[in-house]
Amino acid sequence: YNPELIRNISIIAHIDHGKTTLVDRILELTHSIDERKMKDQYLDMMDIERERGITIKSQPVKIYFNSKDGNKYEINIIDTPGHVDFTYEVSRSLAACEGAVLLVDASQGVEAQTVTNTYLAIENDLEIIAALNKIDLPNANPEETMLELDDLIGLDVDSIKTISGKTGEGVEELLETIVSKIPPPTSKGTSKDKLKALIFDAIYDRYKGIIINTRVFSGTIKKGDKIKLMATGKDYEVIELGIFHPEMTESDSLSAGEVGYIVAGIKNIEEAKVGDTITSSLDPISKPLEGYQEVKPMVYAGLYPGVPDYYEELRKALDKLKLNDASFSFIPENSPAMGFGFRCGFLGLLHMEVIRERIEREFELAVILTAPSVVYKAKLRNSEIVEINNPAEYPEPDSIDKVFEPYAKLEIITPPEYMGNLINLAQVEKRGEFLSVSNAGKNRVVLHFEIPLAELIFDFFDKMKAISRGYASMDYEFLDYRQSDLIKVKILVNKEPVDALSFIAHKSKAYETARKVVDKLQDLIPKHQFEIPVQGYADGRIIARSTIKAFRKDVLAKCYGGDITRKMKLLEKQKAGKKKMREIGNVNIPQDAFLALLRIN
C-alpha cells in the first residue's frame, strides 16, 4: 500500500460519447482481465444496459499501470451513468475521485451533459483532463470541438488529448497523463487518521446481502471492525471487504485513498444510502463528509399486475428491485378501475422504463403502467398543504386555495439554426420561459430556460431531437415550486370514470389535451360489439368526446365453417392479448391506452 501511487478517477461524458468503450480498451491494454472473459462493454453488467448501450449503475474497477516513469500505479476508475435521471449518482462517484477524464465525442461536439458533468467535477474540486474521442471517425472535428470546450468550460486547448476508444489510439498517452497530472489521494487524509469513507454506491447480492462501494478518505477498515453509517447512526460489523480487479476480490484492509467494497450484514438498501459517510463505531469522526442529500423521486406512476391474480408476485418483484435501487419507491394503491397495484416513484422516465423492463424480463410478469405524473402541491382552504403524486387523488376544486407545480432549470445546446424553433417549443408550446443564450464555438449556442417539469417529462426530448434533426441536447435540474393554474381532467370510458386515465393539466391546455387524449384512446382501445363513448370531464362538464364504433362482424364470424384449429388459435391469441388488459364498464382497455397521455401528438 503506497497511497502516492494511487489515482482515483471518473470518466465523465455525454451519453454515447464512448466511456464504456474507453474503459474496455484500458482493461485490455493493462491486461486487467482474462481475454477469454473480455466481452465488449465489460462494465455494463445488466442486460438492459448492454442492449440499450447505456450505463445505469456505476461500476468501479481497479487497474495497474506501468508508467514510463518506472512506477506501477494503481488506478481506480469509477464509471458513471451518463443519463440525466442519474445525476446524483454521477455526483457521488465524482466525490470519490481526485480527477476526471472529460470525454467528448469529436464527431458530435460538446453536448448538454458534457457541460453539466464538467461543472459537477469542478464543484468537487477535481483535476480535469479533456480527451476528444472517436478521432478515427471521418467526420470527427477535433479543432471545432476544442473551441467549444474552450468557450463553454474555459479549458486550455493545448492540454486536450485526442484518442479513439475503438482503435486504442492515444489511450496509453492518456494513462500517462492521468498518472502525471491527477494528484494522489494523500492530501485528503492518511491511514493514521480516524476512519472516514464515502458510500458512492450500494448493491444487493443474494448471498452477501448489501455490498457497499466505498472510497476511504482517512483511516483503515479491516475485517471484524465495527463501523457506523452516519446518516442513520447504525452500527455494523465488517464481514468481508475487498477491491474490484475487476471482479470483487477479497483483501485484508482498505486504507486512506483506496476504493473497494464492504459487506457488513446490512439487510436493507435504505440503510446504505449513497452519499453517506462510514466511520468507526469505537472512534467516530464528529462530522460526516459534505454534500449528502436524499434522492427524491421526480415522477410517479401507477403499476398494476397485468393479471390481477399476480398482485403478490408483483409485490415480491418490487421488493427485490428495491433491494438494488434505493432511488425507486413504491406503496400499495387501490384503484376502483384497476384493482390492487402500486404507486411508484422514479427519478425520471428512463428510470421508469428500466424498472418496467426489469419486471417484465427478470420476473416474467406482465404489468400495466399508468401515465406518469410529477408531484404537485396544494394549499387547501383549511391551510393544510398536501402533496399530490396521483391525479386520482387530486383534491376537490372547492377545497383548494392554491396549487403549485415543480419547475426546472433547462439548458439546451444546439447548432444556432434551430434556436428559433427550439425557443418556440419551450416557450409557446411548453409554457417555459426563455432566459438567455450564450455562444460556444462557431456552431453551438446554449439556451437557458425555466420550465414546468411536467412539460419536460413527456415528449419534450423527442420534440427537441426532431426539431434539431438530432443535434440538440438538453439537461435539466429541479428548481422550485411555483403557483399555477391547474385543473384535473377525468376520463370516462363507456360512461365509467377510469381513475387511472385522469390527469392534471394547466388550464390553458386542458381542453386541447383532453381532446387529444380521447382521440388517442379511440385509436388505442379496440372495437367491441357495441359503441363506446370516450369522454373528457373537467370544470363540471364534458369537455371532449370521441366514439369507438362497434364491430360490424363478430371475430369468429370469419371462421364459421372454417377449420377448427384456426378458430382455436384465434381464441388463444385473444386470451393472450387480454392478459394486459383491464375490463372497465364492459370495455377491455389494453396497456397502451393507459399511456395515451404519453402518446398524444
Ligand code: GTP
Ligand atoms: P453511456 O454509458 O450510455 O453513457 O455510453 P458510453 O459513453 O459508455 O458509450 P459507449 O462506450 O457505449 O459507446 C457509444 C457508441 O460509440 C458505441 O456504439 C461504440 O462502439 C461507439 N464508440 C465508442 N468509442 C468509439 C471510438 O473511439 N470510435 C468509434 N468509431 N466509435 C466509438
